[in-house]
Amino acid sequence: MADFTDKLRPAEPQGPSILAQERAGSQVNVTALSQHLLSRNDFLNRQKRILAILEPLPIFCKKNQLNMARPDRYHLGLARAKALRRLSLKHGWDRDDYVMADYLMDEMGPYALQATMFLTSLREQCNDEQKAYWLPKAENWEIIGCYGQTELGHGSNVKGIECQAKWDPQTKEFIIHSPTITASKWWNGALGRTANHAIVVAQLLLPDSKTGKYRSYGPHQFIVQIRDMKTNRPLDGIVIGDIGPKYGYPGMDNGYMLFDHFRVPHAALLSKYSGVDPENGTYNKPENPAVVYGSLTFVRAQIIMHARLVLARAVTVAVRYLSIRRQFSDRDAKEPGAPEQAVLNYPTVQIRILPLLATTFALHYTGEAMYKLYWGTREQIEKTGDFSRLAEMHAASSGLKSLCTTLAADGIETCRRAMGGHGFGGGSGMIALNNEYLSKPTVEGDNWMITQQTAAYLIKRMGAVVDQPGLKPTDSVDEQFQDYLRNTRSYHTRASNLDIVGYPIELVRAFKQRASYFSYQAYQARVVEKKPWTGMMLQLHKLSRAHSESLLVSNFYDAVFADTASPPLDGATLDVLRLLFRLFALFTLDASASEFLLAKALTVDMLQHVAPAIQDLMAQVRPHAVALVDAWAIPDYVLESALGSYDGDVYNRLFHKAHKENPLNLLTFNPDWRSEEIVMGEGEENARTRLEALALGVTAKDHERAAGAVKPRL
């Protein structure tokens, strides 16, 4: 396999020496900044420890993934899931170690539901008897579970699901049934080929004690064995399968499932909060649920922290590659043959990458703030029974989930496009990242829908503040609104005084002004003018975004200007973070400048200074870009990118990947159109038949063959 390319090197200057120079040229203390960003939960040490275990194992090698057929990706996903489970026992991993391994492996696999939705549901919804029976089985992975809520016809609107669980008073069983095709469970992870048990969400149907007529008591959770424990075939009366390839997640078997009058015992209904009396079939109303600590806030803080790392990954690849890549000499260069410029030196590239670099930090500080709020609120509730901050936290988390996952999803693609041709290639490491993260704006609350929750809360608080001039503020939103109303008569003067370019705190004020203005407008429209909710949806979405951006800006400001950085940072590093704050806030403001103008948080005169200020900030951030992405400490194993590796050896890696690792290059083809032969030496009929079968895919005969193929395991 040796050939003359072995001795060739990339043209000068080479990536590694460029990155060395970039690193030497910044005063950012990378180690300290890494600690500052990633000390929570011992992240950095854990990453190092787990990485050393995973990376050398062949089954976890990522380099061939883009070449594989989707069925093989699932096979591999299952093998990896099994291997991970065994490793966790061997090394005595705790839950955080396991989560880290999942993060590093960077592939959603068929065991992903076991420790999350499946176990969580069992823990939260089982009564004591059910817990005693099911928890040990699930915790020891004797059964493999999934969570069956979403259906073909219903996703976000859970109340609308069609799957039924009808109580049969004769046999004391529930009859689980799918009355339509749209009632099919759909999208449920691990269901397609893997799980033998499922939490099934179905409409609970009970007969009226007098008329005997059935009516629904709404969606309830049932635990159902769905496959035979020996053959892993679906039980009689159940049809299950994998829904097929998706935009991402090839290693996960998202599934569908239908029931044909399938009977489960009375004990299948998870009955911690509600139940059916087996004797007379009456419904026991749920008691008031136990203390809610706002676990949704915690989950959404995790989503934001995940978003920051995912975005940091894209920005890392972009910053390193675009520092190395050279393109065109300066148009105004005096001397002919002036050296080509690093692409990252062009403002048209900076404007796409550097604000996103700043965004990773903005997301970080808001994620941190949400964690603190969560733990603080929890403590407050436990100590004093004071739930007052819960609603604010919930409301904020919806808008922030929407905004932050949108920022990350869009940001990944912006980075990819900024890298030009190589960004489109498999060596970028951006393909799977992009394809998979694009699910996030949809899952766990569609990003356009959940913003209504944030807006509804803000309208409610604005109403309270307007109605009760002497109201003792219950949360920071109340304070902000009171401040807004106090100043509303003089806002013309106030707005024109906001020097957002000169003073960072004025940026915070401008964002609050805009959010308060939109809150007041929405309050007026809904409460005073009684406008229909649906007609207001665009306004509500804007309001949520304005509020969420204001939170990002405030949290970022507090973190880098309050001198309480923890762990502490040196002055030089902190100065760079302050540049990033101003860049993030000004860039975000500029993107919605007309809203700030409407809200009188900005004047057209001040607006003229914004674009030059952004360009100036980018020039100041540029020398620190490589150091700043280094601080995020994303391992090469996670980046899986020839363009973004720590060493900067871009072109050697790209070439090696193509020349040594591409299976297509092992075959020689016959390009002559007059022959049906495809691979050289392969007979004509052979090629044509095979490729036509491949194009047509699965046939009825294939299904027949498959039906008889599995031997039971004893």
Place this chain on the structure above:
Amino acid sequence: MADFTDKLRPAEPQGPSILAQERAGSQVNVTALSQHLLSRNDFLNRQKRILAILEPLPIFCKKNQLNMARPDRYHLGLARAKALRRLSLKHGWDRDDYVMADYLMDEMGPYALQATMFLTSLREQCNDEQKAYWLPKAENWEIIGCYGQTELGHGSNVKGIECQAKWDPQTKEFIIHSPTITASKWWNGALGRTANHAIVVAQLLLPDSKTGKYRSYGPHQFIVQIRDMKTNRPLDGIVIGDIGPKYGYPGMDNGYMLFDHFRVPHAALLSKYSGVDPENGTYNKPENPAVVYGSLTFVRAQIIMHARLVLARAVTVAVRYLSIRRQFSDRDAKEPGAPEQAVLNYPTVQIRILPLLATTFALHYTGEAMYKLYWGTREQIEKTGDFSRLAEMHAASSGLKSLCTTLAADGIETCRRAMGGHGFGGGSGMIALNNEYLSKPTVEGDNWMITQQTAAYLIKRMGAVVDQPGLKPTDSVDEQFQDYLRNTRSYHTRASNLDIVGYPIELVRAFKQRASYFSYQAYQARVVEKKPWTGMMLQLHKLSRAHSESLLVSNFYDAVFADTASPPLDGATLDVLRLLFRLFALFTLDASASEFLLAKALTVDMLQHVAPAIQDLMAQVRPHAVALVDAWAIPDYVLESALGSYDGDVYNRLFHKAHKENPLNLLTFNPDWRSEEIVMGEGEENARTRLEALALGVTAKDHERAAGAVKPRL
């Protein structure tokens, strides 16, 4: 394979009846509008004719594509390319028929370069002798060609390519050589496994007649045989391969190629315009190239027309599915259990889809205008020798390519996300569309880079208009600028008078005002204040966008308000197109409202009316959405979408695709982590070994085996 799901139907109301109602509810004359949009080049009839040939052939079946391994996608791509070539002979297709087949097949395959870059280069760059030798071979497909320009280290900056062609005066040959890894040809379509000939772009190195020292005369094109005609193996001294999986285009073998002092004869240099004297090795300077008709404008008009169809495809899927999909009842509904709303009724969904629907028409009319300009200019040049409009056309085409491909690429993803969970699934038909179209903002001129050309032209014209007050306008840009300068002293008054909500023509004026304002600012900065070009790049990009949006708005306005629609349209249909014009223009303005404010083309007071006007327009367009997408006449075979098929049978199609056509469902797996068995009945060692090998991909041993595997074809 029969089971109880066979008798199930989706819940009511079902897709087909919904779409029938939608179609009945619109006054748009779909047939007439289709003719209006798609009569150029007999598009509709041609589509029907070629579709009838392709669709029934198994090799062109698309339904299994997302399941296939990348190497198989190339195999299939090659087989399809061969089949297409044979069909074209059998049915006597002309070039337009062939292009139509390519469009319908919707897959870039390994013959794609033959009739485009390869043949075009030969036709345009060969001298007569070369033509006589090469054209028959290429036109009869006796040789398969590709175009080797881009390198690993250089894309957009062609002058910087490293591959060398050094003249050897002794042997009268050129020595083609790759001095570095970055000199490797890279990305070149059809090169990886297919082509046996290549146009190779290399720096022409000639010795100084006195000193003998070599210097470069810049990049030149060479025709080079690169593979053996019998074995299809690379010739000695050349290393070739496929660069591996990319974001899209799995059926295309984008390749790399390096030369090790590979010798080609003197005749390899394509010598229509320049050449090397074989006797003394001197360079013949290129003559003035023959009349240029602005073929770049023609190519870019095609890009825009392609963008409109691609965007129309995404919008078609979105509009049909979102009309059918139901989600949530109206929050203000009085009666409990009110029916769920069509998702497309929500303003938060409309705002993402309906402006894009309007954009398909905006792109169409600008594409048409560019074709007309191209043919008109060509005629003018031929008749009168007047080249004056050529520069305007060129400049406009750069900015428009950038804007229109960005609109389409972003629009596809916006549609996909608006479809929620099912938009992420393989049944959406959006996966390949998205992945492949995302190359367009990069290829044929990076969208952020080429806008400099548009801006440079506008600065130049503004300079001319400023310097020569009595200038006879050479093009419409001059007129616009003269108008702007005449009014510049009174623009305050004028701006506040622009009633963009009430009068469509005022929208056209607002866009011109903004473009002129930015042109003047850029002229001031560059020409008067002598600012560095690089520092102005963001400003230049904005200018280009402002000008391009102004062109889209003007062309759309002219088409639907000038009463010259061709073929003509009835009043009801034209009224809907006028709504679309206003929606497109107001939505586009709103997205950059702050720029219009800076340009005094808009006041903050007027801005307050824009969002309500947009929402009102969307409500008026909504009843016609299905009819409007029908008019684009995208066949189901192209949509390849369960969500977007003409009949609206969404859920049956989704379910069928999963339940009957997913190869993963033919296998049964062992989910137990204690066993290494993966597929049931498959031994442990077997599974582990196979999957580890799959994960690791290609080994050195594989390369060795492959090296001896091919039998020569005789």
